Amino acid sequence: MDARNVLRKKMRTARRALSPLQQKSAARNLLKQLKKAPQFRTAKHLALYLGNDGEIDPNEVAQWCWKQGKIIYLPVLHPLAHNRLWFVRYTPRTPLTKNCYGIAEPKSPYRSIRPAKALDTVLLPLVAFDTQGGRLGMGGGYYDRTFSFIRQFNLSKPRLIGLAHDFQKVEKLPVASWDVPLTLVVTDAAIYAPKNRL
């Protein structure tokens, strides 16, 4: 197994070991930290995800966003384009179904799709992160492929904010040529902003 897979395994096991009570408290603290970030507060069209596999859960964030009148979206596995994501409107009444990984996603993706480039901010799940904007995901390359246009055209939007439990921080991740750097990482305990990216 290569070093990335060893790290993935270790972090995923640690995430899954959290109790429901620890998850609940982490989710609340995450919202507290996120509210301090202007890149989140000012976003109108915002993507997040449904917690899975011990990931820090953005459910509290979603509730708060709806109250604020923000419009939120969930990633849906693209039915045609290989390993890419679509973003579909998510409301408290959106019917969900499980995708091939067992992760819930909106049932009728053809309604209310928003192009990735028209999102203000994306909250990304991750397996491990470093404080220089590095992100290790589940290994499908979904987010990297979907947001490669940001680097390609040197855009400032959408802003990519990684969400994690604080223990998912590592010293330094190897950077792959296709990695799209994160604008920020927000955890239950802190906000990490890469030095040259504020």
Ligand SMILES: Nc1nc2c(c(=O)[nH]1)N(C=O)[C@@H](CNc1ccc(C(=O)N[C@@H](CCC(=O)O)C(=O)O)cc1)CN2
């Ligand atoms: N909550 C959440 N939603 C998400 C992601 C995510 O990381 N978290 N994704 C972020 O990209 C996309 C889905 N990507 C995924 C990639 C791999 C696996 C996974 O569990 N792989 C298994 C084995 C693969 C298989 O069953 O064929 C594994 O590694 O154990 C899950 C999701 C879109 N939605």
Ligand SMILES: Nc1ncnc2c1ncn2[C@@H]1O[C@H](COP(=O)(O)OP(=O)(O)OP(=O)(O)O)[C@@H](O)[C@H]1O
């Ligand atoms: N922009 C891209 N174009 C082509 N291939 C890509 C691109 N981005 C990633 N990939 C491919 O996807 C695979 C998985 O990448 P990586 O291990 O970095 O995924 P990840 O960031 O951990 O996963 P995810 O984004 O799904 O959470 C790699 O083998 C890589 O070759």
